[in-house]
Amino acid sequence: MSRICAISAKQHLLAEGPFWCDKDHALYWVDIPAQQVWCWKQKQDEYQHWAFEQKVSAVFTTQSHRLLLCMADGVAYFDPETQGLEYLCYLDEDRPNNRLNDAKCDASGMLHVGTMDDNETAQTGRLWSIDAAGNKVCLLDDIGISNTLAWDESRDRFYFADSMQGKIHAYPWSMFKDVRAEHAFVETASGVGPDGSCLDAQGNLWNAQWGGASVVCYNPDGNEIHRINLPFNRPTSCAFGGLDMTTLFITSASIGGVEGVDEPLAGQVVAIDLVAYFGQKIKGLASQPFCGA
Numbered sequence: 001m002s003r004i005c006a007i008s009a010k011q012h013l014l015a016e017g018p019f020w021c022d023k024d025h026a027l028y029w030v031d032i033p034a035q036q037v038w039c040w041k042q043k044q045d046e047y048q049h050w051a052f053e054q055k056v057s058a059v060f061t062t063q064s065h066r067l068l069l070c071m072a073d074g075v076a077y078f079d080p081e082t083q084g085l086e087y088l089c090y091l092d093e094d095r096p097n098n099r100l101n102d103a104k105c106d107a108s109g110m111l112h113v114g115t116m117d118d119n120e121t122a123q124t125g126r127l128w129s130i131d132a133a134g135n136k137v138c139l140l141d142d143i144g145i146s147n148t149l150a151w152d153e154s155r156d157r158f159y160f161a162d163s164m165q166g167k168i169h170a171y172p173w174s175m176f177k178d179v180r181a182e183h184a185f186v187e188t189a190s191g192v193g194p195d196g197s198c199l200d201a202q203g204n205l206w207n208a209q210w211g212g213a214s215v216v217c218y219n220p221d222g223n224e225i226h227r228i229n230l231p232f233n234r235p236t237s238c239a240f241g242g243l244d245m246t247t248l249f250i251t252s253a254s255i256g257g258v259e260g261v262d263e264p265l266a267g268q269v270v271a272i273d274l275v276a277y278f279g280q281k282i283k284g285l286a287s288q289p290f291c292g293a
Helices: 274-278
Strands: 004-006 015-021 026-031 036-041 046-051 056-061 067-071 074-078 085-090 098-105 111-117 125-130 136-143 146-152 157-162 167-172 193-199 205-210 214-218 224-229 235-241 247-252 270-273
Touching: 015 056, 015 098, 015 193, 015 235, 026 056, 036 056, 056 098, 067 085, 067 098, 098 125, 098 146, 111 136, 111 146, 125 146, 146 205, 157 193, 167 193, 205 247, 214 235, 270 274
Parallel strands: 146 193, 193 235
Antiparallel strands: 004 270, 015 026, 015 247, 026 036, 036 046, 056 067, 067 074, 074 085, 098 111, 111 125, 125 136, 146 157, 157 167, 193 205, 205 214, 205 235, 214 224, 235 247, 247 270
């Protein structure tokens, strides 16, 4: 693999939510405005995709053959064999302009998903926790654009970002409390939004920076230790995967670009061989499936 390799079958509008299934050696992602879910099986180099009647912001494997999808209005199981969609729960029914955005499962498989104003103007987003029975708990409110959900279990730490504020905060997890009034773990430069993130095996946070043409790695003290410069301005998220978990998959957007600026890889999903890029072995963790079936 070269240092940066496009692995998607097409240019997407807004590719998001990369999810690596280690069991099947498959990468899943979504194209939010295109209302599609995609899957690439690495060993076979085969693609599948499914289209829906509303936006989809995240995808997860489960304890069965079904997938769990974050639809615009709630969380639903999807059966790839029958094409059936079964809702687990609805969210933000009192805020019809909101939609679901970034989402991740914690180590127990419980889903955590942030919502946002679909017009990206109001701070009406929330952060929800959802279990296998569909029970939901609101953890945070008054969020602009929900992004970056990641857990550092060894430090009892949960990372969450509001891209509208340009800040990633580190929350205490076992005794969760709102720390947004405190000093941020990371604050990005003006015009650069912290988007999706993942953790490596050492507890370092890798963050895709919308408008910054880069994925930046921060150590647990919040100091930058690595940077991947990308051939597109709007990376959206990242996930570790590959046969040895040393590949970083990065999703990106082709919408919102600067007129006259040529970005042939914008909107693609790319794979970065971290050994080739940095000359050292940086290993990550597989994505966590949802606890339900």
